[in-house]
Amino acid sequence: MEQTLATWLLPIAGLIVGIAIGFLVARNAAPNRTQRQVDDLQERFDTYQSEVVTHFNTTASLLRKLTSSYQDIQDHLSEGANRLALDEQTRQRLLAALHSEEHHGSRERLNSPAFTEPPKDYAPKSDDTPGTLNENFGLKSRH
Secondary structure, three states, X not given: OHHXXXXXXXXXXHHHHHXXXXXXXXXXXXXXXXXXXXHHHHHHHHHHHHHHHHHHHXXXXXXHHHHHHHHHHHHHXXXXXXXXXXXXXXXXXXXXXXXXXXXXXXXXXXXXXXXXOOOOOOOOOOOOOOOOOOOOOOOOOOO
16 A cells, blocks of 8 residues: 555656646746737837837928928029019019919919709700600701
8 A cells, every 4th residue: 555655646746846846937937928028019119119200300301302492493483583584574573473472372272163063974955955865866857
């Protein structure tokens, strides 16, 4: 009987010790994996923020260049109007047109049409003429 008890007790004790060691190893390994995931997410977020900042800085720089180019074009047109206009009246009209576009914008806002009826998918006709589905449509009458 002692041999049977020792035969069962030793594997059960080994199993309990193995479970305890496995539990401790798993408990210590889980935070490391979670911490690595958090660190990875933080790194991805920092990279994304950096890309956003770079994008908006580049956009601002391009807008500054665009504004500068627009001003250069306006200056060039003004100089051309001063040099190339044949008389003072033409020169004043050209400069006035340049300055009015500069302050008011070169595009006018389009007004929406006054009518609100949707377009028709057929040609309108008067009451006394036959429609396109009439069998006499397009035929000349023989009087």
